[in-house]
Amino acid sequence: MNQHHPATRTEHDLLGDLDVPADAYYGIHTQRAVQNFAISGIPVSIYPHFVRALAAVKQAAAVANRDLGLLPAPQADAVVAACEEIRAGKLHEQFVLDVIQGGAGTSTNMNANEVVTNRALELLGHAKGEYQYLHPLNDVNRGQSTNDVYPTAIKIALDAHIVELIDNLEVLRLALAAKATEFADVIKMGRTQLQDAVPMTLGQEFAAFAITLSEDQTRLEEARLLLHELNLGGTAIGTGLNAHPQYRERVVAELATITGIATLVSATDLIEATSDVGVFVQLSGVLKRVAVKLSKTANDLRLLSSGPRAGLNEINLPARQAGSSIMPGKVNPVIPEVVNQVAFEVIGNDVTITLAAEGGQLQLNAFEPIIAHSLFASLDHLGAAAVTLADKCVSGITANRELLHERVWNSIGLVTALSPALGYENASSVAQEALASGRGVVDLVLERGLLSQAQIDELLSVTALTSNRGGLRAPFNPDEK
Template sequence: MATSGKDFRLESDLIGERQISNEHLYGVQTLRGIENFNISNFHLCDYPLFVHGLAWTKEAAAIANHRLGLLTDQQKDAIVQACHELLEGKHHQHFPVDMIQGGAGTTTNMNANEVICNRALEIMGHEKGEFKYLSPNDHVNGSQSTNDAYPTAIHLGLYASHLKLRPHFIQLIEALEKKSKEFAHVVKMGRTQLQDAVPMTLGQTFGGFASILRHEIANLDYAAHQFLAINMGATAIGTGISSEPEYAGYCTEAMAKITGWDITLTEDLVGATSDTSEMVGYSSALRRIAIKVNKICNDLRLLSSGPRCGLGEINLPAMQPGSSIMPGKVNPVIPEVMSQVCYKVMGNDLCITMAGDASQMELNAMEPVMAQCCFESIDLLINGFDTLRTLCIDGITANEDKCRDNVRNSIGIVTALNPIIGYKNSTKIAKEALETGRGVYDLIIEHGILSKEDLDTVLAPENMIKPVRLGIKAKK
């Protein structure tokens, strides 16, 4: 119920009456949420795809309710138009509620109901708050509860966010694959446990980076596909109370048509209403990616360490001075910031896991923080992937001489000789090289174990980076 003045209107709810500025499309329940949940700097309007998810949900519900005769043509058309305006990016400033809130998302759901209702009233030629013509609860929220509309909107918003994330992830993988081809001829030492191991190419290093990420695409897609199962029609606890028998099917059908996605109704509405495993699963997929990207960033920092007293096998683009006191110092700031993004995603995943574990009886009241963490992780990774790719990966160059010298001077190349000269000879040469500081190459020739020609063949780059059959035997 509402009465209007020139600059404000008076709205009432269970708690009492409040003045609402006529500048706002939201109403009394949103206002209470703003006052009660001044918690974080994360607001609903900061996540436009979540607002889109709410718009898709309310539009589908209106279409289903109209089909059941619960809305007039005018009411349905006005709600649909208001939802389309939200999808066009309009009115998002009227979604100021904190993403982290009590009430299992009721504040967010009512924010959407009130904004859509008041905008629809304007479309119908009425004033905001004239709820006798269209009500946020009876009409916009008709046949719904927060407990099915809110998780459905989250699912749709996160699936849209996944579709936005995916190409940025693929572009990062492709940038690494490009470097793999560019550095295919550069032989370097591989390392295990930070100790010299056996030769490889720098191209193989970057190819390995790309492959461990490319394997995650299918896993991420699978996790995202789970969002397309919705629980609309569950209403309060999954029993469908206050909705008509055909509503769930009609709403799901409308939502699939609106979005163009393969949306289905979950098999058991009671179970689904208290289950948040879709967010848990998708966040876990993001965490796996974050762990792998962080490994890559750690390796980039190690490989570029120096420039004179470290490994120095690659050069990262110089982005900014690295010290306020040490002239000439340049830090690997882009891998560093990407690692911090990864840590944040891992932390968000822990929060989502704990909140997912908090389900009690027929509902999980902790969905708001789960949604915030999921949306935030996606946004962070999109920005992080682009930053890592454009400001770091694309500009990496190889120190070919340094890589070649490391191989030539390494004791690790004796492993390539092991099948030919035997473990005993290999150990003898390795030990002498360590004790004298001399190179493996010179010691093999000096001891007459292989001819120079055979040794050069064994140690040719193309013969040390893959399985080969050379047919060479040691002289002794």
């Protein structure tokens, strides 16, 4: 005869009894929060770095409490084993809460406590919900509060996200640098305010894109280091109430060992560190900087490839899909466009984070869930956008070399390169006539006998036009032949 297993189990909290799915590793506190916060439909489990970080904090706390004699070794070791499973990717689907939630993250901390407890109970040979053997609050949450666990886990998760973003930006930087090398000999007109300026190489243009990304990678590394100051051990408001006097030092050291982040340190003042979310504002500002510059690069790629007949048409972006349901043959710059949209989202997230940080009151900021969600989303989406831009756009870009060369030699901007030799008055006169007549600058200079062909060739060589390595030269004497 088959034994009947109930579909639910009953758990109890200060509000009373509530049924929880029998096979769920989460418990009553999580179940109530699921009912309360049907907001975005996006569960916390969408951010695996965050789930792993929560498990790392619980693991560090269990070890510290075990070593201080506050949690018996069998229970502590079961908690450690459960946390290691979560850190290895198991049970993430049990983190079911909406990423946007009230309560300053308390529900997510409860979710972690319950999942860790019920898995540890299984490892100890007990059933889920038999909290008399291991309790989610008395044991797994010992010496802790949401107010130090939650921001610590956010910071640990952000560290991993930043490393990934830097790596993804490096993929794009290398793709741009490769194009800089490929296009090193392609002469073109530079532009300021969308008007012809002076010649440059297409390689220089792409090298500038690559260099600006490397600057952002450095800024991200700086912001990453600021995340390593923790309020763990401060419990509710930073006073350390209900934590062992040695717990703070031990738990931070253990967390550094578990995560491999050797630079984790305890904040000088835990009360200040518990109420302050300035580090998240700082990181968001850096992400906004990355987004703005990445979007500017995407804008330039769209502009340089515009046309192909009625635009600049200097470069060709790889065709990725049909561009129109009505215009046959039209191909759109869809990859730069999606990068632009990610940038718009990140800039909007920065506003959200700014308002959430400003909205904190007294000893706690209750709005860290939306701060965390916004930062995680910005980091993930920027990284995906960078790799997409590299792989599906930049790596396949080609140059319209002949067209670029022709435009340089027909450009009024050439007169700027000749003006040191011609003098400003002569140069202005040549430019005015070239613009009015449509004739080339070089032809007019030769016709007027202002410079010889040899002198023009030297002044308008690719090296002379695009590099200042030769320094300033004395003006040419038009009488020298």
